[in-house]
Amino acid sequence: MTLAIDIKHRLGAFLLDARFETGGGLIALFGRSGSGKTSIISIIAGLIRPERGRIAIEDDVLVDTARDIFVPCHRRRIGYVFQEGRLFPHLTVRQNLLYGRWFAPRAKRGDDLERVVDLLGVGALLERRPGRLSGGEKQRVAIGRALLADPRLLLMDEPLASLDEERKAEILPYIERLRDRSKVPIIYVSHSIAEVTRLATTVVLLSEGKVAAVGPTSEIMHRLDLLPLTDRAEAGAVIEATVEGHDESFSLTELRSRAGLWRVPRLDAPVGARLRLRVRAQDVMLAKSAPTDLSALNVLPGVVNEIGPHDGPIVEIRLDCNGEVLIASLTRYSVARLSLAPGVAVFALVKSVAVDRRSLGGPVMPAEAEADTDAADT
């Protein structure tokens, strides 16, 4: 699937002027609040009519103001998971889930109820009414309801924003499964780096109504020049790793990545599982020689690759650790003291407890793997 968007829309003093093209997988619309993320997906869904522009999925034009085309929301077959669920209070969970099927073209009905119920773990809720569900349960039902309407594209507007950390952790695996198992591309709005790192295949970075950058998640996260637009305090590296083993006596898990061996607090993942982890720049220390007698368990050799713009007291430094990227944020004073410059060999030190657990998730599977998983399921 290709989604092509080119829109201009004025909302009060705010001008939305966004243009991008994306393929399948999970595409994160990422940016600070007020950057126009929700407006863009409302326009894609057909809830807002843009002043000017064009939106097309493959060859199917949904909006083209130049040719006076505007396909109404209910004929677009674009699923929408809202921030607050928006379940129908007068219908049971089952009726909510099946609502869209009344209107989906009979021949094209994709996922069946059991499959979606199983995917989202809502089997025990079917006869209940939304008023009695928890926030996390509501959101899972809302995702299922959107899926069962057989959408060709699924929009998710910060579906976890109204939930606490525990509920978020409960839903994230379902979204990962959705991304890896169903063939429906997802556009996911978020302002949380942890969520985006964990879920996204592609990131569309927005800033003040304009597209600042589009690219694979790690590429966007590793660009030092984009840090002011993402969230400098949350800057960090995305690392793909495999579970190598568990050290039960100390409750640690060993992960292997190109950069080297990582020891992190015990994870509930089988040996051989592939994971994505995020190491925040503020948790990385640099040393010019290999330190000894140190509590930090992760010592990774690397080479300084780029030194970010330095206007304030803090500077971000990108390292190349055997092909893997790490980002460290240091004071400008430390950079000068260690005379760090591109090409200088260093050791990165990361405390095991610092690895961002919120962002630990399964890796994004390549497209070929999808078919295998589907076959294994049935």
Next chain:
Amino acid sequence: MDWMTLTPEEWTAVRLSLRVATVATLASLPFGVAIAMLLARGRFWGQSVLNGLVLMPLILPPVVTGYILLILFGRRGPIGAFLADHFGIVFSFRWTGAALACGVMGFPLMVRAIRLSIEAVDARLEQAAGTLGANPAWVFATVTLPLIVPGILAGMILCFAKAMGEFGATITFVSNIPGETQTLPSAIYTFTQVPGGDVGAFRLTLVSVAIAMLALLASEVMARFANRRLDIE
């Protein structure tokens, strides 16, 4: 003679009133829902004019409303003549005219109740239904309508109660003909105008009170049932 027993003439008035009020309520219901929907969700030129027109019978003296109906729907009135010639529907001095007068007088109350309940429905739910493939008509039928059932019931009860008690517009428009247009209030009024009519007036008053109480109870029960169905915490 048992003073509590209604005479045949009094029974006629009670039955006629019930029929007039029922027909007035049911006939105005579709228009009531449509207008309430227009006022609550529509955005068009002349919305406030429409709102004013709907509310007018509430503010005008009932006699004036009755007289306007007489001018418009009377035998020689523009609408009355048209309906009589083309559809054979005659309002003047018929019970149908009483129903029309009662319906017009109850209409603002009905529209107001339904409109308030539509405004209380979260429009974002209607949007969600749209993204699931429902066109506006289906959104109304499957989301809005089920959610405003309590408001519709409240509006119907209010309209019915108003219709049961309507006097001024009815008597002005269709007079006070026993067995045709003499509703409960008209009958009570007539009793108070003749010597020895007090007992009859008192009996009919009791009947009025009983019907009003029943209507109120019914609306309470229905509202509770509707709320339970929505599972509102």
